[in-house]
Amino acid sequence: xxxxxxxxxxxxxxxxxxxxxxxxxxxxxxxxxxxxxxxxxxxxxxxxxxxxxxxxxxxxxxxxxxxxxxxxxxxxxxxxxxxxxxxxxxxxxxxxxxxxxxxxxxxxxxxxxxxxxxxxxxxxxxxxxxxxxxxxxxxxxxxxxxxxxxxxxxxxxxxxxxxxxxxxxxxxxxxxxxxxxxxxxxxxxxxxxxxxxxxxxxxxxxxxxxxxxxxxxxxxxxxxxxxxxxxxxxxxxxxxxxxxxxxxxxxxxxxxxxxxxxxxxxxxxxxxxxxxxxxxxxxxxxxxxxxxxxxxxxxxxxxxxxxxxxxxxxxxxxxxxxxxxxxxxxxxxxxxxxxxxxxxxxxxxxxxxxxxxxxxxxxxxxxxxxxxxxxxxxxxxxxxxxxxxxxxxxxxxxxxxxxxxxxxxxxxxxxxxxxxxxxxxxxxxxxxxxxxxxxxxxxxxxxxxxxxxxxxxxxxxxxxxxxxxxxxxxxxxxxxxxxxxxxxxxxxxxxxxxxxxxxxxxxxxxxxxxxxxxxxxxxxxxxxxxxxxxxxxxxxxxxxxxxxxxxxxxxxxxxxxxxxxxx
Amino acid sequence: xxxxxxxxxxxxxxxxxxxxxxxxxxxxxxxxxxxxxxxxxxxxxxxxxxxxxxxxxxxxxxxxxxxxxxxxxxxxxxxxxxxxxxxxxxxxxxxxxxxxxxxxxxxxxxxxxxxxxxxxxxxxxxxxxxxxxxxxxxxxxxxxxxxxxxxxxxxxxxxxxxxxxxxxxxxxxxxxxxxxxxxxxxxxxxxxxxxxxxxxxxxxxxxxxxxxxxxxxxxxxxxxxxxxxxxxxxxxxxxxxxxxxxxxxxxxxxxxxxxxxxxxxxxxxxxxxxxxxxxxxxxxxxxxxxxxxxxxxxxxxxxxxxxxxxxxxxxxxxxxxxxxxxxxxxxxxxxxxxxxxxxxxxxxxxxxxxxxxxxxxxxxxxxxxxxxxxxxxxxxxxxxxxx
Numbered sequence: 038x039x040x041x042x043x044x045x046x047x048x049x050x051x052x053x054x055x056x057x058x059x060x061x062x063x064x065x066x067x068x069x070x071x072x073x074x075x076x077x078x079x080x081x082x083x084x085x086x087x088x089x090x091x092x093x094x095x096x097x098x099x100x101x102x103x104x105x106x107x108x109x110x111x112x113x114x115x116x117x118x119x120x121x122x123x124x125x126x127x128x129x130x131x132x133x134x135x136x137x138x139x140x141x142x143x144x145x146x147x148x149x150x151x152x153x154x155x156x157x158x159x160x161x162x163x164x165x166x167x168x169x170x171x172x173x174x175x176x177x178x179x180x181x182x183x184x185x186x187x188x189x190x191x192x193x194x195x196x197x198x199x200x201x202x203x204x205x206x207x208x209x210x211x212x213x214x215x216x217x218x219x220x221x222x223x224x225x226x227x228x229x230x231x232x233x234x235x236x237x238x239x240x241x242x243x244x245x246x247x248x249x250x251x252x253x254x255x256x257x258x259x260x261x262x263x264x265x266x267x268x269x270x271x272x273x274x275x276x277x278x279x280x281x282x283x284x285x286x287x288x289x290x291x292x293x294x295x296x297x298x299x300x301x302x303x304x305x306x307x308x309x310x311x312x313x314x315x316x317x318x319x320x321x322x323x324x325x326x327x328x329x330x331x332x333x334x335x336x337x338x339x340x341x342x343x344x345x346x347x348x349x350x351x352x353x354x355x356x357x358x359x360x361x362x363x364x365x366x367x368x369x370x371x372x373x374x375x376x377x378x379x380x381x382x383x384x385x386x387x388x389x390x391x392x393x394x395x396x397x398x399x400x401x402x403x404x405x406x407x408x409x410x411x412x413x414x415x416x417x418x419x420x421x422x423x424x425x426x427x428x429x430x431x432x433x434x435x436x437x438x439x440x441x442x443x444x445x446x447x448x449x450x451x452x453x454x455x456x457x458x459x460x461x462x463x464x465x466x467x468x469x470x471x472x473x474x475x476x477x478x479x480x481x482x483x484x485x486x487x488x489x490x491x492x493x494x495x496x497x498x499x500x501x502x503x504x505x506x507x508x509x510x511x512x513x514x515x516x517x518x519x520x521x522x523x524x525x526x527x528x529x530x531x532x533x534x535x536x537x538x539x540x541x542x543x544x545x546x547x548x549x550x551x552x553x554x555x556x557x558x559x560x561x562x563x564x565x566x567x568x569x570x571x572x573x574x575x576x577x578x579x580x581x582x583x584x585x586x587x588x589x590x591x592x593x594x595x596x597x598x599x600x601x602x603x604x
Numbered sequence: 605x606x607x608x609x610x611x612x613x614x615x616x617x618x619x620x621x622x623x624x625x626x627x628x629x630x631x632x633x634x635x636x637x638x639x640x641x642x643x644x645x646x647x648x649x650x651x652x653x654x655x656x657x658x659x660x661x662x663x664x665x666x667x668x669x670x671x672x673x674x675x676x677x678x679x680x681x682x683x684x685x686x687x688x689x690x691x692x693x694x695x696x697x698x699x700x701x702x703x704x705x706x707x708x709x710x711x712x713x714x715x716x717x718x719x720x721x722x723x724x725x726x727x728x729x730x731x732x733x734x735x736x737x738x739x740x741x742x743x744x745x746x747x748x749x750x751x752x753x754x755x756x757x758x759x760x761x762x763x764x765x766x767x768x769x770x771x772x773x774x775x776x777x778x779x780x781x782x783x784x785x786x787x788x789x790x791x792x793x794x795x796x797x798x799x800x801x802x803x804x805x806x807x808x809x810x811x812x813x814x815x816x817x818x819x820x821x822x823x824x825x826x827x828x829x830x831x832x833x834x835x836x837x838x839x840x841x842x843x844x845x846x847x848x849x850x851x852x853x854x855x856x857x858x859x860x861x862x863x864x865x866x867x868x869x870x871x872x873x874x875x876x877x878x879x880x881x882x883x884x885x886x887x888x889x890x891x892x893x894x895x896x897x898x899x900x901x902x903x904x905x906x907x908x909x910x911x912x913x914x915x916x917x918x919x920x921x922x923x924x925x926x927x928x929x930x931x932x933x934x935x936x937x938x939x940x941x942x943x944x945x946x947x948x949x950x951x952x953x954x955x956x957x958x959x960x961x962x963x964x965x966x967x968x969x970x971x972x973x974x975x976x977x978x979x980x981x982x983x984x985x986x987x988x989x990x991x
Contacts, residue, residue, distance in 0.1 A: 063766070090779050090830070091866025092838050093645075099838060099866075102831035516772040521760035521868070527637065527723055527740065 042077055042579050054580035056598045058573045062518060064593040066133075067115065067569040068126025068142050071584035071594065072508055079577035080584060083514040084113050085568045087170045088521045095171040095522040108169050110513050113569050114177060117164030119484035120215070121506050122146045124161045124177045125569055130589065131184060132562040138589040140188055143181065147483055148218040149211065149257050152240060154182030155249045155548075157480050158348070158379060166568045171522045172530070176553070176561055179533050183553040196265040199224030202497045205286040206230065207274045210238020211479050212470025213292035214258070215486030216493070217266050223494055227266045228286070232273040236261075238294055240479070242319045243349070245356045246546045251322075276456060283465055288493045291460070292470040292486060295451035295477070301344065305402025310409035314345070314353045314448035321356045321545055339443030340364040342412055344399055347377040349477075350448035354391045357446065359545045365391050366440065370417050370430055372396040385535070385549065389542050394440075398432055403439060412442045451477070467493055512572070520566050529560040607633045607750040609915055610737055611716075612724045612763060614640070616654075616901045617887025618756035619707035620908030621915075623661055626714035628916045633748065634708070634716050635739070637723040637757075641705035645782050645865035646901075647810055648700055648820050649795060652693035653902040653943055657909065661710045670706075671698030672814050677977050680798035681961040684849040687969055688794050689977040695795055697812045697820065707905075722746070727753065727763055727883070733924060734882035737763075751924055752915045753883045756908065759868045761889035767880050771870060771891050774828040775805065778898050781837045781866035782822030784814070785858040791819060797897070798850050799961050802833050802843075806896060806955040809844045811854055821858070824869075824898050838864050871895040874944045875936035879929040884911040892940075894947035896955055903940055910935040950981065953988040960988075 042052045060071070062083070072080040086109040089100045100108075114124040122143055130139035143150040159178040168174025204220050206213045209231035217227045235241055237254040262268055274282065282289050298313030300306065341357040343350045346369025357365045367386070369376055372395045376383065383393065397414040404410035416436035421429050453472040460466045469489035470482045491504055534551040535541070541549040553561065573584070573594075585594040609625050611618045614636035622634040636642075650671055658664040674697060676690035712718050724739035728747060736749035755763040764770050771777075788811060796811040803809070807825035814820060823840040830837060841864070844851035871893040878885035878892075886892065887904035894903065914932050918924050954960050967987070968980050975983075 088868070090837060091645075091868065092781055093863060093865040099836040101834055101836055102827070103834065517765070517768070517770060519772070523760045523868075524762055 040577065040579055052579050054578070056580050056596045057575045057578035058580070058582065058584050058594050059575075059597050060571050060573055060584075060594050062514075062570040062572070064590070065570040066126050066129035066590055066593075067123055067567070067571060068130070068589060069115065069123045069508075069571065070126075070142070070587050070589060072571055074583050074587045076581060076583065077577050077579045079574045079579070080571050081510065081512050081574065082113075082115060083518070083570050083572045084110065084511040085514045085518045085520050085566075085570075086110070086516070087166050087566060087568060088519060089170045091523070094526070097169075097171055100170070105170065109166065109568075110511065112164045112166055112169055113511055114161040114165050114175070115569055116509050116511060117161035119160060119480050120146050120487055121509065122161075124175070125565060125567065127184065128175065128177065128180055128562045128565050129567065131180065131558065132565070133590065135590065136184060136188055139184055142589060143184075144194075146487075147215055148261050149214070149483070150181060151185035151253050151257055152211075152249065153480060154178060154185045155253060156244055157181070158478050160480070167564065167566050171525070171566075175565055176533055179550075179553055180558060180561060183558045186552045193260060194264055196221035197224050198226060198265070200226075200498065202226070202287040203228065203285075204288045204290065204493060205282045206290045206292060207279075207282070208238060208292035208294060208470065209233070209236035209258075209268065209270070210292060210294050210470060210482065211240060212294065212482040212486035212489070213238070213290065214261060215483040216290055216292065216469055216490040218261060219487055219490035220493060221261075221264065221266050223490070225494075225497070228269060229266060230269045230272050230274050230282075232271070234271045236268055236270060242322060243315060243352075244479075245318060245352050246322055247355065247359065247541065247549050248352070250546070250548060276459075279460070287497055288465055288467060290467045290469055290489050290493060291457050291472060292468070292489070293454060293457075293472055294482070295453045295471040297452050297454070298447065299450045299452055300447050301399060301449065303399060303401050305404060305409070308402050308404045308409040309407045310443060311402065311445045311447065314343075314349045314446055315451060317353055317446050318349075318356065321360060336444055337361045338363045340441045341366070341444045341446065342440065342442040343367045343446045343448055345369060345448035345450070346371055346393070346395065347448060347450075347477075348379065348382060350446075351378045351382045351386050351391070353446045353448050355386050355389055356545060357444075358389050358391060358542050362444075366394055367391060368394045368397050368399060368412075368414060370396070370398050370420055370428070372417070375420075389538055397438075398430055400437065402442075402445065409442060409445060411439050412445060413437055413439045464496070511569075514570070520568060525564075525566065528564045530564065531557045531560060606736075607631055607748060608919055609633070609752045609754065610635065610748060610750040611754040611756060612737060613756035613758055613887070613889070614708050614718065614720075615644070615704055615756060615758060615887060615904065616707060617889075617892070617904035617908040618754065619704060619711050620657065620905040621754045621756060621886060621912045622716040622718075623707065623711040623714050624909050624912030625915060626711055626716040628912065629715075630916060630919060632716045633750070634711060634718045635722040635724055635737070636718075636720050638720060640708060640720050641701050643865070644700040644704065645780065645867045646700045647780070647782065647812055647822055647824075647898075648697045649695040649812060649899060649901070650698050650703065651695045651899055651902050654905050657905050661707070663706050663710050666706050667696070667698060667703060670702045671696035674793065674795045674813065676794040678792050678794040678796040679961060679965060680796065680850040681965045682799050682801050682958040683962045685962065685965045685969070686850060687965045687972055688792055689968070689972065689975065689980055690794075691977040694977075697795065697814060724757060725762060727766060732881055734880060751882070752918060754908075754911050754915070755883055755885040755889050756887045756904070757889050759870055759888035761885075763883075764885050764889045767883065767885075769876070769878060769880065769885055769890065771872060771876070774831070775826055776871045776891075776895055777827040778807070778824055778869040778871060778893070779827060779830055779837055779866060780822055780824045780869050780898065781840070781864050782820055783841070783864040784818065784861045785821045785855070786818050786861055787857050787859050788817055788819045788821070788854050789857060790853050791817070796854075798844070798848070799955070799958070800844070800848055801958050803829055804956070804958055805829070806898075806951055809840070809851065821855070837866055869893050869898050869900065871898060871900075873948050875933050875940055877933060878907075878936070879926055879932045881926045882924045884914065884929060884932055886911050894944055896947040896951040899947075902943055906939045906943075907936060910939055946981070949985055953985055954981075
């Protein structure tokens with residue numbers, strides 16, 4: 038049969054093919070690798086419908102057909118990941134005992150499988166169909182940590198040097214290093230600069246050690262280094278130095294993040310004992326002697342008030358508990374469901390003794406110079422964000438309340454250096470990470486780094502990298518593929534194992550969450566409904582067989598001849 | 605150890621197949637994912653065509669001990685008129701938790717080996733032949749080989765799915781939900797079906813009496829109609845009570861005992877190609893539900909018996925190919941046609957257009973006392989086809 042072939046940037050032509058590829062939906066783990074490699078765009082992702090009609094067959098309440106079909110057709114873990122990893126892919130490779138292939142699948146998208154296994158806020162789990170339709174979502178992040186732990190060391194791969202062009206990356210945080218990884222994989226010579234003596238950025242400084250041990254970051258950074266990425270640490274890059282970089286490198290990526298904390302400009306701001314979250318976390322993480330003086334006197338047996346109910350605020354609160362504070366209170370303007378921190382963070386924090394005061398706004402710091410003694414709060418009546426994202430808050434007069442505070446940690450957001458503003462518009466300079474967007478999360482910073490790598494590649498070589506995010510679209514699978522929860526009632530569910538509260542708050546380094554055991558991990562991967570699979574459009578397939586070669590599982594794709602009848 | 609036959613699923617189809625295989629001296633292993641006895645959402649109706657099977661199996665007396673007889677069938681029409689027609693062969697009502705277990709126990713007594721809590725997840729296929737099953741037993745992946753497999757794993761059948769022996773027509777796939785209710789009002793001594801526009805085609809609310817005030821009440825509706833209604837299936841109970849005269853009469857003070865449970869019922873108009881190399885499909889797994897009332901226990905048990913007889917022949921011949929097993933369809937046509945025939949006509953001429961039932965009630969209301977249901981239906985079909 039003749040097929041019309043259209044490959045990016047090339048004129049359409051007619052090809053006579055001898056056969057086409059066929060993917061076995063039962064065997065396919067939906068990793069999406071074949072789709073990314075397919076030269077003719079013939080492969081797409083299918084998503085199966087999950088039934089939720091009859092009462093009593095799953096713990097979630099029954100749904101109408103429309104609701105069930107809407108959720109089934111539009112949600113899948115594969116479209117939830119900001120950096121385009123296919124959780125279904127690596128979960129099912131784990132299930133088949135193919136740990137290295139599973140790890141490689143993640144590594145292709147990010148050099149930080151283990152880091153994400155510890156700290157990713159797992160938007161994929163919010164998209165998990167099992168969670169939306171049946172009971173609880175798959176514990177995808179915990180399984181990623183299990184996988185990274187089960188394998189002895191990060192994958193050691195030498196990046197190929199194929200291109201003449203070189204790229205400088207300023208900032209060795211998650212955004213910068215993700216871009217470095219993608220560009221190095223693509224064959225560019227990459228040098229990463231950072232003012233700190235250790236690569237990792239906020240992974241080291243901002244995220245508490247009880248969530249992410251430094252050793253994990255070090256291991257994965259080391260793999261980048263031994264792969265061939267050059268690091269220049271302890272080198273501050275300012276506007277003066279950037280000129281040198283511009284003459285030395287073909288492109289410069291600024292991924293310096295948001296190192297500066299915002300602080301409140303209210304009465305008493307200059308009292309002793311008021312810290313910003315970044316400053317506080319940096320001190321805790323460096324375990325520096327700063328706590329001997331002057332910090333320790335504030336915190337040990339003291340009452341600590343954190344201002345701000347985001348993830349950073351909760352991390353700071355839980356760290357304060359671990360530093361020996363007698364009482365820790367988080368004050369935030371939002372109420373209940375509106376609190377920006379994730380539910381699981383709030384729950385773990387509460388279990389550790391953190392008190393959440395929602396719906397309060399700070400009015401002034403109280404104390405006799407130089408020392409802070411208390412903070413005055415006022416009840417919030419309403420909160421609204423205007424179009425620029427600025428929060429307008431109205432308060433209720435007469436509801437003022439003073440609570441004791443030996444120490445205040447402000448976690449009300451961070452800001453980028455304004456240093457680089459004049460360089461926006463320079464065609465050799467690119468931006469990525471928190472500096473670029475207001476979304477603060479590790480995985481989103483990585484996504485932004487990956488996007489920047491795409492733009493840089495586009496500028497330098499006209500875009501060999503395909504944007505895999507553009508290829509992610511769900512198509513509804515035929516009805517015979519429908520999944521019935523009734524057949525899955527015996528799936529075992531284990532909650533994520535945690536240390537007891539006493540054990541986990543004993544110091545600042547003990548990781549609160551335990552890694553899944555083999556039994557727990559296996560039970561968990563078996564809960565996957567395998568709702569997605571890849572499908573070849575036989576009208577568009579050119580029969581090249583690339584998909585068969587790149588499939589990490591094997592035995593999934595076969596080439597069939599035109600005359601062969603397909604069941 | 606290789607077995608002669610494995611039967612997957614111990615419901616009416618699987619239990620019956622295992623019974624007749626064991627009676628013929630075949631080494632048979634019966635597997636089920638539940639712990640027995642187990643509850644199963646159903647209208648609990650046991651219709652006349654299976655009574656001879658219970659007698660053959662020697663369990664008729666025991667079934668009668670737990671089943672409630674009904675005096676006939678009551679139809680509530682969409683215009684809220686109704687008619688009760690007596691019948692000498694009107695269905696018994698027996699809770700599936702008990703009746704299914706009686707069949708399984710009979711199979712065990714006959715010599716079948718029964719393993720519960722064994723969840724079969726896949727078929728072993730070698731050179732295009734089904735050669736056994738794999739499943740989860742006591743947390744372990746377990747493989748058992750056999751010459752033949754009877755696939756009777758119910759309406760969500762993974763196995764018939766995997767052999768592509770499955771049908772998903774939205775006008776033929778029904779959903780059922782039932783609860784046991786106390787304090788039902790104005791209930792007759794008949795099994796009762798209530799038809800309303802939103803349930804069409806063929807769907808209804810049922811009330812099957814278990815005592816003077818207690819009944820098995822359920823909703824039965826096609827996938828297409830449920831989708832059009834925009835409701836979740838539990839809502840149909842409240843809708844019926846709040847929006848119809850007859851529903852209100854029955855349910856205005858009714859109390860639910862336990863919870864409402866639901867199930868999927870894939871129906872069809874007659875025997876299909878329910879065979880593959882080394883495997884036969886029986887019961888809900890093969891869509892063996894008639895499309896008028898959604899009854900399937902009789903079809904399932906007849907198929908179970910047919911499958912068992914054919915496997916005995918296949919073992920004798922040593923031939924498990926689908927060519928040899930193709931006669932299964934002929935056997936099913938022979939045994940099941942007397943069920944499919946009248947019920948297909950009923951679906952077509954009585955349960956497709958809401959006006960038909962209004963007219964049916966009107967036509968026979970005067971003769972309510974003297975005419976039995978089969979006779980009324982015969983006259984009705986004559987009237988419809990002739991007119």
